[in-house]
Amino acid sequence: MSAQPWSCSQLAIVHDPSRGAAADLARGIELLRAAASxxxxPTLRLYRPYPTVAFGQRDARLPGFDEAAEAARGAGFEPLIRKAGGRAAAYHQGCLIVDHIEQHDDAIAGSHARFGLLGELLAEALRRVGVDASVGEIPGEYCPGEFSVHGNGPVRVKLVGTAQRVISGAWLFSSVIVVEDSAPIRAVLEKTYAALALEWNPATAGAxxxxxxGLTVDTVADxxxxxxxDVVRRS
Structure with missing residues (x-):
């Protein structure tokens, strides 16, 4: 795969209102299938999500899952189980979700490289608005990933989690950027991870x-x- 994370010189930008937790994920799969056909x-879909705790497939098989889902509901977050990604992640309207969807003849071939390329692209966006951001997992982070984007400060905090869905003929790369109001996210993750008996460091959950x-979701979206x-212009 080349240094450019997609093959087309044009990219449609769609600012999409949230339809609710499950409907937002279903919409992503709908767009992925449309791309494959x-x-x-090539489309960039941006939206502010409904408060959600997105559990991984492994989470759903743990003895404490029902308790974790109830804890999420009690905190005002809708629990759901996603197809892609690792452990539980929480997000709300202070976050920005970026879905990059594109047709590709061999979508699996470049899947690993996309994590690094698009993770660095998102870190660059955060640096442009004044955040000292880097790509890489930090010890104790929730939903740990090699290509998480974190902010460097007195304590390093996870700011972006990424996941990818690949089907025959297309890929969807989804990123959650935590921009505003980290306290409710940290609180609901403490409850759900305790129910799941998963260890993590709550200090890594930030915005x-x-x-x-003063940083806002709209500023980060821009x-x-x-x-x-910029990448399109250079292509």
Whole structure:
């Protein structure tokens, strides 16, 4: 795979309102299938999600899952089980979800490289708005991943989690950027991870505005689009 994370010189930008936790995920799969059938151009979909705890497949098989799901509901977050990704992740309307969907003849071939390429692209977007951001897992983070994006401060905090769904003929790369109001996310993760008996360090759950006070979702969304557009112009 080349240094450019997609093959087309054009990218459709869609700012999409949230339809609810389950409907938002279903919409992503709908767009992925449309891309695979040639009905959707390379697309960047951005939206502010409904408060959700997205559990991984492994979480759903743990003895404490029902308790964890109830804890999420009690905290005002809708629990759901996602197809892609690892452990439980929480997000709300202070977050930005970025879905990059694209048709590809061999979507599996470049799947690992996309994590690094697109993780670095999102870190660059955060750096443009003043966040000292880097790519890489930090010890004790929730939903740990090799290509998480974290913010560097007195304590390193996870700011972006990424996941990927690949089907025959297309891929969907989904990123959750935590921009505002980290406290409810940290609180619901403490409850759900305790129910699942999973160890983690709550200090790693933060938001970009913990590091750059006053930062907003709209500002970060503009930075993400600008970074993508720079890559398109260079293609």
């Amino acid at each position: 040639g009905q959707l151009p 970009a505005d913990d590091l750059v006070p 930075a993400v689009v600008a970074v993508y557009e």
